[in-house]
Amino acid sequence: MSDVERLIPYPDRDSVLWWAALARHEFVQQRCDDCGTWRWPPRAMCSGCGSFTWTWQPAAGRGTVISCIRTHHAFLPGFEAPYFTVFVSIDEQADIVMPGTWHHADPPQVGLRVQVFFDDIDVREGAPVTLVGWQPADD
Amino acid sequence: MGVGYTDFMKNSGVSTLALALQAIHAACDDAGISFKQLDGVATHRVGDSVQGAVVLNALGMVDPKFYVDQFGGGSASHTVVGQAAMAVATGVADYVVCWRAINARSEYRMGGTGRPPPDVVEFQYQTPYGYATPPQQFASMASAYMAKYGATREDFGRVAIRQRDNASRNERAMMRTPITMDDYLSSRWIVEPLCLFDCCLETDAAIAVVVTSAERARDLKHTPVLVSGAAWGGGHTLYSNHREDLTTSAAAAMSKRLYAMAGAGPEDIDVGCIYDAFTPLVLVQLEDYGFCAKGEAGAFVAEGTFPFNPHGGHLSAGYVHGINHIAEAVEQLRGNAGARQVAGAEVALSTGQSGYVAGSSSALILRKGEQS
Numbered sequence: 470m471s472d473v474e475r476l477i478p479y480p481d482r483d484s485v486l487w488w489a490a491l492a493r494h495e496f497v498q499q500r501c502d503d504c505g506t507w508r509w510p511p512r513a514m515c516s517g518c519g520s521f522t523w524t525w526q527p528a529a530g531r532g533t534v535i536s537c538i539r540t541h542h543a544f545l546p547g548f549e550a551p552y553f554t555v556f557v558s559i560d561e562q563a564d565i566v567m568p569g570t571w572h573h574a575d576p577p578q579v580g581l582r583v584q585v586f587f588d589d590i591d592v593r594e595g596a597p598v599t600l601v602g603w604q605p606a607d608d
Numbered sequence: 609m610g611v612g613y614t615d616f617m618k619n620s621g622v623s624t625l626a627l628a629l630q631a632i633h634a635a636c637d638d639a640g641i642s643f644k645q646l647d648g649v650a651t652h653r654v655g656d657s658v659q660g661a662v663v664l665n666a667l668g669m670v671d672p673k674f675y676v677d678q679f680g681g682g683s684a685s686h687t688v689v690g691q692a693a694m695a696v697a698t699g700v701a702d703y704v705v706c707w708r709a710i711n712a713r714s715e716y717r718m719g720g721t722g723r724p725p726p727d728v729v730e731f732q733y734q735t736p737y738g739y740a741t742p743p744q745q746f747a748s749m750a751s752a753y754m755a756k757y758g759a760t761r762e763d764f765g766r767v768a769i770r771q772r773d774n775a776s777r778n779e780r781a782m783m784r785t786p787i788t789m790d791d792y793l794s795s796r797w798i799v800e801p802l803c804l805f806d807c808c809l810e811t812d813a814a815i816a817v818v819v820t821s822a823e824r825a826r827d828l829k830h831t832p833v834l835v836s837g838a839a840w841g842g843g844h845t846l847y848s849n850h851r852e853d854l855t856t857s858a859a860a861a862m863s864k865r866l867y868a869m870a871g872a873g874p875e876d877i878d879v880g881c882i883y884d885a886f887t888p889l890v891l892v893q894l895e896d897y898g899f900c901a902k903g904e905a906g907a908f909v910a911e912g913t914f915p916f917n918p919h920g921g922h923l924s925a926g927y928v929h930g931i932n933h934i935a936e937a938v939e940q941l942r943g944n945a946g947a948r949q950v951a952g953a954e955v956a957l958s959t960g961q962s963g964y965v966a967g968s969s970s971a972l973i974l975r976k977g978e979q980s
C-alpha cells in the first residue's frame with residue numbers, strides 16, 4: 470500500500486490520548502468511573518449517567534465482525550484498491566463499533582471473532598502513526 | 609407549495625448560486641407568486657454549496673423573517689421543509705423558500721476528486737482507513753443487512769431495475785434506458801457488496817420548494833399540497849456508541865411520531881418517495897416505515913404492490929439530496945406527474961436519508977388539499 474499522500478488522523482482534544490496510546494500499541498478505551506460504561510470515540514461525558522469522570526482502561530482488543538466491505542474504487546489518496554474495511558463490535562461494550570483495516574490472507578466475514586492488530590503506517594515525516602487493524606482471533 | 613427545478617445535468621457550467629436562483633425563480637412561478645413575496649429561506653449543505661446569506665442577498669431580500677442554513681446532507685433534506693412549515697404555521701413568515709443546489713458531478717464529487725471529502729462527522733476515525741465516502745458507508749450497512757436477514761444482491765437489484773423502469777417515464781430523468789438483472793449483476797463493483805447500479809447518480813441540479821400557509825395556498829395557482837406530518841430523528845452515527853445493529857435505521861423510531869402527527873399509517877400511503885442514495889437504503893426504510901416486517905423488504909419489492917420512487921429517484925432520475933423526493937411527492941399529489949402518475953394519489957410519504965451517516969434523519973407526510 471502506498472502511503473505517500475495518505476490522510477493521517479488529526480486528533481482533537483478529546484482523542485489525542487487515545488491515538489497516543491494506540492501508537493504505543495496499547496488498546497485502551499474510556500470507561501466511566503461511575504457506571505462502568507465503556508465509550509468510544511472519546512468524549513468528555515458518559516451518555517449513560519452524565520458523569521464527567523473516567524479512566525483510560527486497557528480493553529482486550531477482541532470482538533466480532535458486524536460488517537465488512539471491500540472498496541474497489543480508490544476514493545481516497547494513498548490506497549490501492551481493492552481493500553477491505555471491517556467493523557467490529559468490541560467485547561467490553563457491544564455497541565462500540567470500531568472500523569479497522571484487515572490483516573489476513575482470507576477475506577473477513579460477518580460473525581468472525583477477531584483481535585486487534587496494531588497497524589503502523591509510515592506517513593510523510595515525523596512520528597509514526599498507528600491505526601486499528603483487525604485479524605482473526607487466535608482462540 | 610410551489611416547486612421549481614433546474615435541469616439535471618452532468619456539468620451545469622454555472623455556480624450553485626445560479627442554480628439556486630433558477631430553481632427559486634421557477635418555484636415562485638409554479639406557485640404563482642413573485643419572488644419579492646418571499647420572506648423566509650431554508651436550505652442545507654455540507655460545505656458544497658452557496659451560503660443561504662448569499663442567496664438572500666441575490667434575491668434582494670433585505671428583511672428575512674425566517675432563516676435556516678443547516679449543516680447536513682440528505683438526512684437534512686426534509687428538516688428544512690418541516691421547519692419552513694412550522695415558520696408559516698406560527699406566523700413567523702408568509703412564504704418560505706427551501707432549496708438544495710449542488711454541482712455534485714462537476715464540482716463536488718463525493719470522493720474521487722482527489723481532495724478530501726467534506727468533514728461531515730468524526731472523520732479522524734475514517735479517512736485514515738480509506739473509509740469516508742457514502743458508497744463505503746452504505747456498503748457497511750448493506751453488508752450487515754445481508755448477513756442478518758439473508759438479503760441477496762437480487763433483492764438490491766430489483767430496486768435498481770424498478771426505479772430505472774420508472775425513470776423511463778420521467779422526461780427529467782438522466783438515465784432512462786431500462787436495465788435487466790443480468791445488467792445489474794454484471795456491473796462493476798464500487799464497494800462490495802454494492803455495485804454500480806446500487807449507487808445514485810452524481811448530478812448538477814437545484815430544486816426549490818415554496819412553503820406557505822394552507823389558507824394562502826388555497827388561492828395560488830395549483831391544487832395545494834399540505835404538510836400533514838413532519839418528523840426529525842436520529843441520534844447515533846455509524847461510529848458512535850449505541851449502534852451495534854446497522855440493519856435498523858433511525859427511521860424506525862421516527863416513523864411512529866411522523867404517522868401519529870399525520871393521523872395516518874403505512875396503509876394510508878398511496879405513494880412513497882423513499883430516500884435512495886443506495887438501493888439497500890430503500891429496503892431498510894420500507895421496513896422501518898412499516899410497509900413490511902424486518903428482513904422482508906426484498907420479497908415486498910418483488911411483489912410490486914407498493915408504488916415507490918415513480919420519478920426514478922436518486923438512482924435513475926438524478927441526485928438532489930432528497931428535495932427531489934419532496935418535489936415528486938408534490939407533483940404526484942397534484943395529479944400532474946404525467947406518464948408516471950400514480951393513480952389516485954392523495955397521501956404521500958417522502959423521506960430523507962434515514963440517519964446513518966451524521967446521525968440525523970427527517971421525513972414528511974404530504975396530503976392533497978383543495979383549492980378555493
Ligand SMILES: [Zn+2]
Pocket residue numbers: 501502503504505506515516517518519520
Ligand atoms: Zn456513566
